[in-house]
Amino acid sequence: MLAPCPSPFNMAAYVLEAARENPGKTALVIAGPAKAQRWRYGEIRAHVAAIAAGLLGHGLQPGDRVLLRLGNTVEFPLAYLGALWAGLVPVPTSAALTVPEITAIAADLRPALVIAGAEVPLPAHPAPVLPEAALHEMEGEVAPQMGDPERLGYVIYTSGTSGRPRGVMHAHRAVWARRMMWEGWYDLREDDRMLHAGAFNWTYTLGTGLMDPWARGATAVIPAAGVKPEQLPLLMARHDATLFAAAPGVYRQMLRQVPEIRAPKLRHGLSAGEKLPEATRTAWTAATGTEIYEALGMSECSTYVSGSPARPAPEGASGYPQPGRRIRVGEDGHLAIHRSDPGLMLGYLDAPEETAARHDGDWFLTGDTVAEGPDGAITYLGRNDDMMNAGGYRVSPLEVEAAMTDHPGIIAAAAVEAEVKPGTTVIRCFYVGPEGIDESHLSDFAASRLARYKCPRVFTRIEALPSNANGKINRTLLRHRPLDPA
Incomplete structure (x- = not known):
């Protein structure tokens, strides 16, 4: 079972605790086909603390919302953690959103600041804009803003059944709850090198590819912008990847081009974001000699059901409830999560009625329909609404x-x-x-x-x-x- 989240608590300080113990260890590799850029834990922590000082120096106050409009660059996690370190509320968004889309989000969010990357569409909104280059000019250091782990930490926008994106509010303690995945899904170890195939600014990458490896003291490997799926096996071998994470679509594209993958240090693959086809799983095992462990989750609670090396999922199933999770499968097959789960969102931004509508008493209704096997294995059947993936x-x-x-x-x-x-x-x-x-x-x-x-x-x-x-x-x-x- 997961121990209670420490208090006082700061998500960024927790994620970068390894910098205190081993500042010279490689925390991040940005891997390209020809060359790689490396960041040590001490360097990451220094940049994050300086960004926190710089943001507060711009007049922002703890609790202010900071809209991140950044591309697939290291500035994305640096700004994200810098805002959290300062007690601000970062709001990561996809660089692919158009001007009308991000304008609608900004109107709903009312950010105090927008941090902007080159050529990333910006909202038509009066909030001041800070270019990403300014992040590297910030100096100094402030102590992390410690506080109640239940306080608002960050907001993620996800498509809602109303037809407009809605803000999902997460507390600082949400990152602590991710420890349930370390054994329940990843088998994450301090000496691991996690290669995540996604871009920096995707929340799947942000959590599985960066926050979790760093919180464990491991090394994160992220492909440089422009890396193609067929180039990923080269990066696995070159950077001694022990874990590989991607969405099923990336697995499919990669395996079509590279039917045999030589990555001697690789222990297994990880998949989330959509249902993993059995044909893709079979092709991966044939190509690498390792397994893929799948996870089921959502923006409101990250992942909560998964297979793992310690408890592989039966054929066709997504896996088992992660140790410490408390879920319920109703008679109609609807999957629900108890409100006591430390990874569950605080609620939808400025939408208490919509938040209440997703609850049945103490249970949050995920909208997923599943089948539960006699041994507790969960098989995903689809959405009980019309959401697409x-x-x-x-x-x-x-x-x-x-x-x-x-x-x-x-x-x-x-x-x-x-x-x-x-x-x-x-x-x-x-x-x-x-x-x-x-x-x-x-x-x-x-x-x-x-x-x-x-x-x-x-x-x-x-x-x-x-x-x-x-x-x-x-x-x-x-x-x-x-x-x-x-």
Whole structure:
């Protein structure tokens, strides 16, 4: 069982505790095909403390919200931890979000500051903007702002069933709760070298690829911007990766190009973000001689069900509740998490009614439908709502539909997650209009309004959207509609 989170507590200070014990150890490798950049624990801590001092020197007060608009660079985790160190509330966001999307988030968030990377779209918002280059000019040091581990630490935006992104508020103690994954999923050790295939500014990378290895005193390896999936095996071998983490889509792309992977130090792979196809798991084992351990989770609570080397999941199952987690599977198969779980969110930002609606007494309703085996193994069956999954990101169909119906040639639209081949799904948009519209034109139109991962990959014109007995779009029927023949 997990011990209670220490108090007083600061998430950034906890994550960088290894810097006090072993400042000369390599904390981060930014790995490219030709060269690598290395950061020691002492260097990371010094930069974080200086950034904290600099942000407070700009007049920010503990509790102020800082919107991060940074690309796939080391400035992302430095700014994130620097804000936490100072008692500020960092809000990481995807660099892929368009101006309209990030403007809507900023209006909801009301940030006191925006930290901006080069060529990353910024919101139309009056908050002052700090260029990322200024982070390296900050000097000095302040002590970490210690306090109640229950206080607000950071906010993550995720797509909601309302069709607009919603802020998920997490306490500082959420990072302490991630210790349940160290044995329940990763088998994470101090001498590990974790290669995570994602970008710095993806929350999966931020947690699994950086925060957890650093909190354990291990080494994080992150691919440099522009590294392709087929180049990842080279990085595994060159940097002695012992663990490899990625979304299923990255595994698929990599294994198509490299059917045999030689990484002598590799113990196993980790997968999250979407359901891992059994064919991908089999191909990985054939390529590496190791296993993939899958995890099920969500922005509101990180991961809570997983397989691990100590307790592998049965075939077809996602795994078991991580030791210390308290979950419930209802008679209808709906998965819920008890409000006492230290990793559970504080609530949705400025939305107490929506927060209350996701609870059944003391239980938070995840929206996932699962089957529980006689030994407690959990098999993921899908969402009990209509949320879609695109490369590990949850996407609301209402958000996609709202963007596409802005097109003058579209009267109505419906977005669903559709399987285009076994184990591979994309967002498919059905639309009603007086005539067919060129697919490349629709793709360009979607890209001007939606982040790349939210854009439909398949467009289908139909005469009318099917509806169910309640008058709502029958998405089940659309999901199972076959693709048009080529």
